[in-house]
Amino acid sequence: MSLRFGFYDLGYRKEAVYWFYTAQYQGRQFGVLLDQSKMGSIGSPGFELLQAQNAFFQLVGPYINGYAFGDTDGLVKVVERVQTEGRRIPALQTTYPDVTFRSKSEWNTANTDLADGMSKLISMLKEKKDDIKRQRIQQGIEEKFSKLTNKELTSQ
Numbered sequence: 001m002s003l004r005f006g007f008y009d010l011g012y013r014k015e016a017v018y019w020f021y022t023a024q025y026q027g028r029q030f031g032v033l034l035d036q037s038k039m040g041s042i043g044s045p046g047f048e049l050l051q052a053q054n055a056f057f058q059l060v061g062p063y064i065n066g067y068a069f070g071d072t073d074g075l076v077k078v079v080e081r082v083q084t085e086g087r088r089i090p091a092l093q094t095t096y097p098d099v100t101f102r103s104k105s106e107w108n109t110a111n112t113d114l115a116d117g118m119s120k121l122i123s124m125l126k127e128k129k130d131d132i133k134r135q136r137i138q139q140g141i142e143e144k145f146s147k148l149t150n151k152e153l154t155s156q
């Protein structure tokens with residue numbers, strides 16, 4: 001996962017935004033499908049994984065979002081793509097065999113609610129575009145991040 005976010009430092013910032021939002025969705029998906037009553041505490045895989053992803057988003061989020069919110073139209077496209085891709089649920093029990101998840105019969109509903117919830121972010125980005133720009137300018141965020149360039153990642 002960390003190599004994906006090296007993209008940001010290497011100048012592939014739009015690619016980093018996509019991977020950040022993908023990881024954020026997958027982290028939230030893990031959290032809603034996890035049986036939190038059986039996740040344990042410090043040292044237990046479910047607990048540690050949930051806490052690690054929360055810490056990651058707190059540390060990386062300000063940088064990725066500082067850049068991403070400078071192009072709300074581009075961010076809308078990323079969030080829509082992640083929303084569509086997130087509707088497919090991966091084989092979590094295979095990936096995390098030591099973690100107890102909720103009953104599989106609950107997964108589709110929980111994941112649909114998660115994906116549908118992203119529509120609120122999409123609507124906000126579209127409706128509040130000018131407000132976001134104004135707040136970014138007032139807070140100095142626009143000046144800090146608007147000078148950053150982006151390299152396009154090409155297929156090899």
